[in-house]
Amino acid sequence: QVQLVEFGGGVVQPGGSLRLSCAASGFSFSTYAMHWVRQAPGKGLEWVAVISYDGSDKVYTDSVKGRYTISRDNSKNTLYLQLNSLRAEDSAVYHCAKDQFSGSGIHWATNRLDPWGQGTLVAVSS
Amino acid sequence: IVMTQSPATLAVSPGERATLSCRASQSVSNSFLAWYQQKPGQAPRLLIYDASTRATGIPARFSGSGSGTEFTLTISSLQSEDVAVYYCQQYSRWPLTFGGGTKVEIK
Numbered sequence: 001q002v003q004l005v006e007f008g009g010g011v012v013q014p015g016g017s018l019r020l021s022c023a024a025s026g027f028s029f030s031t032y033a034m035h036w037v038r039q040a041p042g043k044g045l046e047w048v049a050v051i052s053y054d055g056s057d058k059v060y061t062d063s064v065k066g067r068y069t070i071s072r073d074n075s076k077n078t079l080y081l082q083l084n085s086l087r088a089e090d091s092a093v094y095h096c097a098k099d100q101f102s103g104s105g106i107h108w109a110t111n112r113l114d115p116w117g118q119g120t121l122v123a124v125s126s
Numbered sequence: 127i128v129m130t131q132s133p134a135t136l137a138v139s140p141g142e143r144a145t146l147s148c149r150a151s152q153s154v155s156n157s158f159l160a161w162y163q164q165k166p167g168q169a170p171r172l173l174i175y176d177a178s179t180r181a182t183g184i185p186a187r188f189s190g191s192g193s194g195t196e197f198t199l200t201i202s203s204l205q206s207e208d209v210a211v212y213y214c215q216q217y218s219r220w221p222l223t224f225g226g227g228t229k230v231e232i233k
Binding site: 059 | 171175220225
């Protein structure tokens, strides 16, 4: 079955950096777009970024543009999120999620997220 | 697109119907609207996509409807295992956006 396991979270000072990873198994990773979504403690869901199946297309939410970088290594079945210039408001559980159906060409994402990983906690604090 | 859900909390007796609402600040083209269920301590799970299509393995008591700016998730007969927070999400344009959630409780 599909498994997504995130790691790399932790406590970091404002202005610091972290790299999150998401290890995928149970499906053909290289044929699916992948997403990151975050959830501040006790709060709702905020979509962060998406990357196409081959890594050639990336889209970010405005609040992280220029600070975060999404990437993937299809040879390792792993998704990444590089977090730089971290702020207190970036504190959240970061979930990776698989796009629902495999994509191709201009239709590289359905933007329906299924399934999700349990997430890794990032806490930005001095 | 800003997504607004109501009510924030809904208490329903077992076996009764639960109706959750989701409103978009502008029209969601092609009914590109999904619903997710998040149980305490768990990751969200896709329930409904394209406004009314149940995802794989989702019980028939869950149904979705609506178009344009108004959408509804209905749980026809609430079970104890349905206690969760439910989120709507539009995917007609980037950035993908979620509603603030509706918490469903047992009365």
